[in-house]
Amino acid sequence: MRAILTIIGNIADTDTTVLIRGESGVGKDLVAQAIHTQSARRDGPFVQVNCAAIPPGLVESELFGHEKGAFTSAHRRQLGQFEYATKGTIYLDEIAELPLALQAKLLHVLQDFRFSRVGGHELIDVDARVIAATNRDLEHALTRGEFREDLYYRLNVVELRIPPLRERKEDIPLLVSGFLSRFNQQYGRQKQLSPETLARLTEYSWSGNVRELENIVRRMVVLTDGEQAFEALAAGRRNPHATGLRAAPIVTESLRETARRGAREAERAALLEVLERVQWNRAEAARVLDVSYKTLLNKIAECELTPP
Numbered sequence: 001m002r003a004i005l006t007i008i009g010n011i012a013d014t015d016t017t018v019l020i021r022g023e024s025g026v027g028k029d030l031v032a033q034a035i036h037t038q039s040a041r042r043d044g045p046f047v048q049v050n051c052a053a054i055p056p057g058l059v060e061s062e063l064f065g066h067e068k069g070a071f072t073s074a075h076r077r078q079l080g081q082f083e084y085a086t087k088g089t090i091y092l093d094e095i096a097e098l099p100l101a102l103q104a105k106l107l108h109v110l111q112d113f114r115f116s117r118v119g120g121h122e123l124i125d126v127d128a129r130v131i132a133a134t135n136r137d138l139e140h141a142l143t144r145g146e147f148r149e150d151l152y153y154r155l156n157v158v159e160l161r162i163p164p165l166r167e168r169k170e171d172i173p174l175l176v177s178g179f180l181s182r183f184n185q186q187y188g189r190q191k192q193l194s195p196e197t198l199a200r201l202t203e204y205s206w207s208g209n210v211r212e213l214e215n216i217v218r219r220m221v222v223l224t225d226g227e228q229a230f231e232a233l234a235a236g237r238r239n240p241h242a243t244g245l246r247a248a249p250i251v252t253e254s255l256r257e258t259a260r261r262g263a264r265e266a267e268r269a270a271l272l273e274v275l276e277r278v279q280w281n282r283a284e285a286a287r288v289l290d291v292s293y294k295t296l297l298n299k300i301a302e303c304e305l306t307p308p
Ligand SMILES: Nc1ncnc2c1ncn2[C@@H]1O[C@H](COP(=O)(O)OP(=O)(O)OP(=O)(O)O)[C@@H](O)[C@H]1O
Pocket: 001, 022, 023, 024, 025, 026, 027, 028, 029, 030, 031, 134, 135, 175, 210, 211, 214, 277, 278, 279
């Protein structure tokens, strides 16, 4: 992380576009915020747009705004995120999910530093630093024609690659001690970890990266048998059914109904777990669960899940 902090220090004060790359949970959002707070724009807004969370048909209006009457439901003028980010930074998260048509528009905006609202003619100057992030393999997306090469080069002025946690295990003890003191304070505890636990945390592979580590340390602090939370996790990876605390079925229903209910509950739990893990990034969740975006939205509605 120190190497990355040095780069952040070097580039923060320039207005260059930055592309942040790395697996889910490595700390891309944190790095984007750090660039903003160390830049001359620190007193301006930091506007985060999750390109995967906006329905494709609404992305243009969300980014660039629209004029009254631009489309049927456009009852009044609406500013876009680029305008809200004036004098600050716009952070385009999950940039690989931007629809191709919008990639073309974004490219033009980044070249001319001007844009117009949907349904409007007035040219508006961009006064925002652009930071983009993705956990996708962009080069692969290029070869598949899913991401425009010219936009890739335009965004990639400075590329910051944040390595997965398993490739920087020396960060783990520092992160753990930081999280421990934060959560101890937050929950009024005095939890300490044994050297054995710390060693095991350091050796673990952390496919969910810092986010997963943070969650485990939080559980260790909050739960009285907290260290078992990690043991359960490590064991769960080997056998996902061994550790789940399942409510015993109430036998007042037919076997078929029990099976249905079990399936529904399992589906709901899986949905919730994945959505939390990907911070309600629905496109990502659909990928993880290997269902279409539409199916995922239906399931979310069916299970009556709502974002935190
Ligand atoms: N170096 C760090 N120090 C302290 N906390 C960190 C660090 N890196 C990441 N975190 C924490 O880990 C969690 C995940 O970080 P973040 O949201 O920045 O990941 P991300 O790379 O944007 O993930 P995603 O691709 O899923 O959006 C956050 O709660 C963040 O505060």
